[in-house]
Amino acid sequence: MRPKSHSLLIYGLLLGVWLLVMAWQVEEHARVRNAARAALVNRAKDISTTLGIVLRSERRFGGVVSKERLEASLTELARQESTELKGIALLNAAGEMVASAGTGTDFQIKGATDATERWDSETVTLVNPMDLGTNLTYDFEGTNPPIIMSRQDFTNRLATNRIVLPPPEPPNGPPPGAPPEENPTNSIGAGGTVLAPPPSGSATNAGPPRERNFRFRFGRPPWMSEAEYQALLQKQGVHSFVIVMSTKPIYLISHQDLWLRGVIVLLAAISVVGSGLAWRNVSKTSDLQIRLIRASELNSHLREMNLAAAGLAHETRNPLNIIRGMAQMLSKQTGGSPEDIREKSRAIVNETDKVTAQLNEFINYSRPREVRRSKIALGSAISEVVRTLTHDIEEKKLRVETGGEAIAIEADEQLLRQVLFNLLLNAIQAVELNGQIQISARPLSATEAALEIRDNGPGVPPDRRQEIFKPYFTTNQKGTGLGLAVVQQIVLAHGWEIECLANEPKGALFRITHLKVAA
Numbered sequence: 047m048r049p050k051s052h053s054l055l056i057y058g059l060l061l062g063v064w065l066l067v068m069a070w071q072v073e074e075h076a077r078v079r080n081a082a083r084a085a086l087v088n089r090a091k092d093i094s095t096t097l098g099i100v101l102r103s104e105r106r107f108g109g110v111v112s113k114e115r116l117e118a119s120l121t122e123l124a125r126q127e128s129t130e131l132k133g134i135a136l137l138n139a140a141g142e143m144v145a146s147a148g149t150g151t152d153f154q155i156k157g158a159t160d161a162t163e164r165w166d167s168e169t170v171t172l173v174n175p176m177d178l179g180t181n182l183t184y185d186f187e188g189t190n191p192p193i194i195m196s197r198q199d200f201t202n203r204l205a206t207n208r209i210v211l212p213p214p215e216p217p218n219g220p221p222p223g224a225p226p227e228e229n230p231t232n233s234i235g236a237g238g239t240v241l242a243p244p245p246s247g248s249a250t251n252a253g254p255p256r257e258r259n260f261r262f263r264f265g266r267p268p269w270m271s272e273a274e275y276q277a278l279l280q281k282q283g284v285h286s287f288v289i290v291m292s293t294k295p296i297y298l299i300s301h302q303d304l305w306l307r308g309v310i311v312l313l314a315a316i317s318v319v320g321s322g323l324a325w326r327n328v329s330k331t332s333d334l335q336i337r338l339i340r341a342s343e344l345n346s347h348l349r350e351m352n353l354a355a356a357g358l359a360h361e362t363r364n365p366l367n368i369i370r371g372m373a374q375m376l377s378k379q380t381g382g383s384p385e386d387i388r389e390k391s392r393a394i395v396n397e398t399d400k401v402t403a404q405l406n407e408f409i410n411y412s413r414p415r416e417v418r419r420s421k422i423a424l425g426s427a428i429s430e431v432v433r434t435l436t437h438d439i440e441e442k443k444l445r446v447e448t449g450g451e452a453i454a455i456e457a458d459e460q461l462l463r464q465v466l467f468n469l470l471l472n473a474i475q476a477v478e479l480n481g482q483i484q485i486s487a488r489p490l491s492a493t494e495a496a497l498e499i500r501d502n503g504p505g506v507p508p509d510r511r512q513e514i515f516k517p518y519f520t521t522n523q524k525g526t527g528l529g530l531a532v533v534q535q536i537v538l539a540h541g542w543e544i545e546c547l548a549n550e551p552k553g554a555l556f557r558i559t560h561l562k563v564a565a
Contacts, residue, residue, distance in 0.1 A: 067314040071307040078303045082296045113196045120147030132290040139285045144194045191283045370398040407528040421564040431466040450486035454564040461536045468529040476503035495561040502553040511546040
């Protein structure tokens with residue numbers, strides 16, 4: 047498999063892992079949200095159980111529940127559940143509200159009764175969270191639903207339906223022609239009031255009959271007809287109820303969980319990106335190691351070739367010296383050698399000298415640079431090199447100026463003189479007759495100094511100022527192209543820097559910096 051395809055496969059696997067983590071977090075968030083909604087519904091069921099207990103505790107005569115007392119109990123229930131419960135409503139068979147409590151009494155009952163659950167932006171409306179017949183009237187099976195009535199309405203019904211029994215029978219029995227009593231023992235008045243007969247042996251005119259209260263439980267009141275009772279059940283009987291719960295707790299839980307899932311997805315993304323970058327760095331490091339190994343092998347091969355070439359050049363100088371010596375002998379023989387042979391012999395000597403000079407520069411360039419530092423007076427070294435090239439300077443009638451401060455540096459004396467020699471010779475070859483060359487040294491700081499060699503020759507074009515330090519690159523027909531390359535080798539071996547700049551208004555400037563000042 048190619049490295050690029052392998053990297054794409056790794057990146058694809060990392061992306062797949064991140065997508066899997068994101069899908070997992072989305073599913074977990076949906077599960078938490080559904081669990082919160084289910085918990086809210088279960089809470090509503092618990093409230094419905096409490097509501098059933100309240101109805102059972104408030105149910106009184108004939109299954110009637112006082113509306114005032116019931117709403118007071120529901121209000122207290124809503125107050126205790128204020129963080130979740132918004133309102134409670136009890137509905138009749140037609141879906142009309144017969145009692146309510148809480149801040150959610152203005153909800154839309156008609157829309158709420160169409161479905162078991164209705165989720166809005168801030169509330170959820172639940173209709174009969176648990177079956178009304180098995181929850182609210184569990185202990186009233188076989189009886190009618192509770193009736194919600196206000197105290198005034200209940201009192202009015204009792205007053206209008208009160209029945210008073212007739213006087214008791216005389217001791218000898220009922221008068222002739224009187225109809226038989228259906229209930230000889232007692233009579234029932236309106237509102238469930240029982241009129242009891244006087245005690246045995248009492249006088250006929252003992253007074254009005256006595257009243258005794260008796261409460262019917264959970265049945266049709268006897269003073270109502272079945273039609274009236276069924277109409278009352280339809281209008282004020284509890285057939286269903288609605289609970290309105292706040293969804294704020296769900297949204298709080300959902301938002302907190304969403305933040306948590308988002309952080310997890312973000313951390314997973316960071317991990318995936320970090321893993322991808324790490325894999326990329328590992329791949330680049332592996333490629334770089336392979337390249338370094340190949341470069342090391344190539345460098346070793348080049349080093350071996352360099353040593354072989356240096357050895358070949360060194361061995362070639364010996365035959366050239368022999369040829370040069372024999373040509374000199376022929377050129378100096380004046381008796382038996384013709385003039386043309388002596389002239390050709392001198393040409394052989396000149397060409398041999400050129401080849402020998404090139405071999406010497408090549409050997410010098412391929413030689414390892416071992417720096418042996420010592421304290422050197424830079425001005426004295428410059429003066430000695432100038433004296434060495436006096437013949438070339440006088441031949442071109444050049445004016446060489448040396449100046450600057452007296453500075454002592456740490457350098458290899460032989461290598462430093464070779465640098466000065468090559469740079470000064472390069473300047474001499476570049477300028478024309480009556481040219482000018484300036485050599486100066488100046489301190490840059492307490493520990494560093496700079497050396498500058500200026501000339502007023504043609505200068506170096508900007509696009510060639512880096513190439514002139516490469517081997518065998520030269521703009522001089524008589525040059526070998528190794529002089530400046532040797533200079534750069536020595537400069538780098540000392541830890542210095544060299545650059546070629548323009549010498550205004552004309553010429554070239556070679557500047558060596560980071561010369562270490564001797565203590």
